[in-house]
Amino acid sequence: MRRPAAVVVGVFLGTVLLVGAKLGTRPPLDLGAAVSSTPDEPVPGTPGEPSASGSPRTADPSGSPTTRRSPAKPTKRSTPGSDAPADGGLRTGSFAGGTVQYKYGTLRITITVSDGRITDVRASHHGNTRVSEEINAEALPKLRKEALAAQSARIATVSGATYTSQAYRTSLPSAIDTAGG
Amino acid sequence: MGTAVSLHIAGSLPASAVETLAERTFGWLRDVDQRFSTYRHDSEVNRLDRRELRYPDCSGDLRTVLEACADLWHATDGWFDPHATGRFDPSGYVKGWAVQVASDRLLESGAADHCINAGGDVRVRGVASVASGSDVTTGGRPSRWRVGIRHPWQSERVSWVLAGADLAVATSGSYERGRHVVDPFRREPATGLCSVTVVGADLGLADGYATAALAMGAAGLRWLAGLAGHEWAAITDDGEAYRSAGLPVVERVDDQRGG
Numbered sequence: 001m002r003r004p005a006a007v008v009v010g011v012f013l014g015t016v017l018l019v020g021a022k023l024g025t026r027p028p029l030d031l032g033a034a035v036s037s038t039p040d041e042p043v044p045g046t047p048g049e050p051s052a053s054g055s056p057r058t059a060d061p062s063g064s065p066t067t068r069r070s071p072a073k074p075t076k077r078s079t080p081g082s083d084a085p086a087d088g089g090l091r092t093g094s095f096a097g098g099t100v101q102y103k104y105g106t107l108r109i110t111i112t113v114s115d116g117r118i119t120d121v122r123a124s125h126h127g128n129t130r131v132s133e134e135i136n137a138e139a140l141p142k143l144r145k146e147a148l149a150a151q152s153a154r155i156a157t158v159s160g161a162t163y164t165s166q167a168y169r170t171s172l173p174s175a176i177d178t179a180g181g
Numbered sequence: 182m183g184t185a186v187s188l189h190i191a192g193s194l195p196a197s198a199v200e201t202l203a204e205r206t207f208g209w210l211r212d213v214d215q216r217f218s219t220y221r222h223d224s225e226v227n228r229l230d231r232r233e234l235r236y237p238d239c240s241g242d243l244r245t246v247l248e249a250c251a252d253l254w255h256a257t258d259g260w261f262d263p264h265a266t267g268r269f270d271p272s273g274y275v276k277g278w279a280v281q282v283a284s285d286r287l288l289e290s291g292a293a294d295h296c297i298n299a300g301g302d303v304r305v306r307g308v309a310s311v312a313s314g315s316d317v318t319t320g321g322r323p324s325r326w327r328v329g330i331r332h333p334w335q336s337e338r339v340s341w342v343l344a345g346a347d348l349a350v351a352t353s354g355s356y357e358r359g360r361h362v363v364d365p366f367r368r369e370p371a372t373g374l375c376s377v378t379v380v381g382a383d384l385g386l387a388d389g390y391a392t393a394a395l396a397m398g399a400a401g402l403r404w405l406a407g408l409a410g411h412e413w414a415a416i417t418d419d420g421e422a423y424r425s426a427g428l429p430v431v432e433r434v435d436d437q438r439g440g
Binding site for chain 2: 144145146147148149150151152153154155156157158159160161
């Protein structure tokens with residue numbers, strides 16, 4: 001079966017494909033499903049180097065000592081394929097692709113490899129709502145994350161999004177202004 | 182602008198002086214509304230937008246606003262864009278600017294202690310007087326102005342309380358009027374952040390920066406973190422709260438008001 005290899009190549013080389021996936025023309029779930037639907041066959045070749053030999057390098061990872069690798073400590077890598085074992089297996093662990101800037105923000109692919117097979121493909125899309133984890137990791141010195149409070153305090157006035165006059169009458173500022181004279 | 186403005190002049194000025202200053206302040210804000218509103222067909226801004234008015238014929242105030250908008254556009258890498266909606270609409274700057282001018286004039290006129298709130302954009306100066314009547318319990322001692330930042334989904338609650346003697350506090354948010362801030366690059370309503378507050382010395386600038394950060398979406402957090410000379414607070418659509426380390430928050434809000 002060549003299809004898994006093609007899909008994996010797509011993961012690493014085909015940013016456009018992934019953008020398409022993100023936008024719904026090809027749901028990302030399909031990628032994982034395509035890979036995991038062939039549990040008996042390891043992903044041949046290193047990503048980006050589809051095997052052309054036609055002969056599976058290993059028939060079954062569970063039966064082939066050459067592809068069984070002790071679980072490696074998961075590491076973050078920008079080029080997951082470059083360090084793959086020469087025998088064509090993939091190292092166990094989670095591997096993040098490079099961040100890709102595109103029209104709607106930043107995209108980063110992370111794959112999870114177990115026993116030479118890709119078991120999960122995740123696309124993290126930064127630029128809309130899920131940037132907070134990355135922001136945290138950067139530990140910007142001037143930035144603090146804290147619990148969103150909801151307090152009722154004695155205050156002179158309230159800063160908030162522009163409200164209509166009607167909304168004003170029913171919201172906190174009017175109460176404060178009235179009470180504060 | 183069609184929004185509510187509240188003015189609080191503190192201190193010990195005679196009542197007649199306070200009334201005069203209040204009339205002058207509201208007169209100025211009404212005047213700005215007449216000339217800069219995009220909702221009034223014959224406003225100066227609309228006539229400029231329809232090219233019935235040429236730049237040399239613009240009022241000094243409008244030229245000031247045009248230049249400030251151009252500066253903001255540069256300072257925000259185009260994220261503050263008075264043309265984001267496809268027409269010229271400087272509202273993201275005008276309200277803050279108008280209140281800033283009003284506050285400056287109050288200060289010049291001897292009203293050093295005041296608080297103006299125009300639709301959620303706030304300028305406070307000096308100290309808050311202890312209000313009338315029962316405030317003898319506090320012995321009449323002056324207190325700092327306390328400005329709450331509204332909670333995005335609980336209109337009766339605040340997320341932070343700020344205190345200071347000279348603060349311009351501008352908030353842009355999507356929770357009141359929907360996603361009205363447009364991402365100028367995608368030309369679509371901005372998402373990611375539901376509330377951005379910028380605190381500085383100039384309310385027009387703070388207003389423009391808050392609008393720009395909201396337009397950026399979550400990437401605005403990083404941009405805000407690098408914004409010099411200002412403090413800020415932001416809440417994501419997911420309800421995560423961020424703020425700058427130097428935001429003048431009141432950490433312990435002890436004198437709670439019942440309900």
